[in-house]
Amino acid sequence: MGAGxxxxxxxxxxxxxxxxxxxxxxxxxxxxTSAGGEGNLLVSDKEPGAELRLAQRSLAxxxxxxxxxxxxxxxxxxxxxxxxxxxxxxxxxxxGAAALEGFxxxxxxxxxxxxxxxxxxxxxxxxxLTPHRTAAVLYLEDMQVQPVIATEALLAAARRHGALVRxxxxxxGPVLGRGGLVGVDTTDGVLLADAVVLAAGPWSGxxxxxxxxxLPVAPRRGTVLVTSRMPRRVGHKxxxxxxxxxxxxxxxxxxxxxxxxxxxxxxxxIGSSRERRGFDERIEARVLAALAAKxxxxxxxxxxxxxxxxxxxxxxxxxxxxxxxxxDHRLPGLWHATGHEGAGIGxxxxxxxxxxxxxxxxxxxxxxxxxxxxxxxxxxxxRAA
Numbered sequence: 004m005g006a007g008x009x010x011x012x013x014x015x016x017x018x019x020x021x022x023x024x025x026x027x028x029x030x031x032x033x034x035x036t037s038a039g040g041e042g043n044l045l046v047s048d049k050e051p052g053a054e055l056r057l058a059q060r061s062l063a064x065x066x067x068x069x070x071x072x073x074x075x076x077x078x079x080x081x082x083x084x085x086x087x088x089x090x091x092x093x094x095x096x097x098x099g100a101a102a103l104e105g106f107x108x109x110x111x112x113x114x115x116x117x118x119x120x121x122x123x124x125x126x127x128x129x130x131x132l133t134p135h136r137t138a139a140v141l142y143l144e145d146m147q148v149q150p151v152i153a154t155e156a157l158l159a160a161a162r163r164h165g166a167l168v169r170x171x172x173x174x175x176g177p178v179l180g181r182g183g184l185v186g187v188d189t190t191d192g193v194l195l196a197d198a199v200v201l202a203a204g205p206w207s208g209x210x211x212x213x214x215x216x217x218l219p220v221a222p223r224r225g226t227v228l229v230t231s232r233m234p235r236r237v238g239h240k241x242x243x244x245x246x247x248x249x250x251x252x253x254x255x256x257x258x259x260x261x262x263x264x265x266x267x268x269x270x271x272x273i274g275s276s277r278e279r280r281g282f283d284e285r286i287e288a289r290v291l292a293a294l295a296a297k298x299x300x301x302x303x304x305x306x307x308x309x310x311x312x313x314x315x316x317x318x319x320x321x322x323x324x325x326x327x328x329x330x331d332h333r334l335p336g337l338w339h340a341t342g343h344e345g346a347g348i349g350x351x352x353x354x355x356x357x358x359x360x361x362x363x364x365x366x367x368x369x370x371x372x373x374x375x376x377x378x379x380x381x382x383x384x385x386r387a388a
Contacts (some may be wrong), residue, residue, distance in 0.1 A: 281282020
């Protein structure tokens, strides 16, 4: 259930093992969160722990995926626009510098390639970056992919391995039997299955409710500005050190930090905002103004650049900031792969590997931190987020 990048990756992983896979989504493929993101594949924003380890595993898979898809897809299928651009995290205050350097030290101890860079090196990496900076760290492993193309490629590969993809089919309820879930009722009839995987991103909580269980996944709104095309480029993903705090914050009010990067098409993407306001789709001037103001602190030249458009989307927010991957202990037959918030693109491949192994081979001890019944999530399982 869900034809975004997480669902697509899982469909491909299971179909490659010979499973009969059907993907359903009430909308088009990659029509939800996957279409509203920047395509981040990051380790730079993750504290040492379970999510960072998942990101490191997933990045290794992203480095292999182009060669794998070249063998699985027909000749001429569009490339993923996978860029090994690296990330540059910049502090503009003394307090921010101390926090950034401490964070990078901890990440290096966890195996992340995080290199402090001096002013001369920063000017070489990003000539247009503000001179008013107090510290900078280069993350060589950060990458970017075009998320819609990547989702379509994974679904196309799943089809080549026999999967069926059925857009415009909405799940309406459970099919119960043998003490658990044996399928789902949909707007296009009943689908029976040995395993039902819920990968509906921020809509996972609502779909879970239709199946009779509470899943504390809620939407967290984000907005991105897109400039017109220009000859000047931002060579890396550049963001201010406040971004890590905004990612980890559970606050419902507006959180804005600066994330600036060029695309292959020559535009510049400007993020990042986070706000919990349900499924309110409005793009508001107050958010756009905050994004623009933050971006100018890093790249003053953007003051003279036209904004071409803005778009938004919803991230799947979980109260303890970890994705849910694995079986539902309350309803046998139901599996979850959701709650990645803004990291779903980057974490999708490793998520698919974990879920594949769990479905086919049983419990995976290395994935215990993502279980639905983990201690940090148990208090939320009796009520909606």
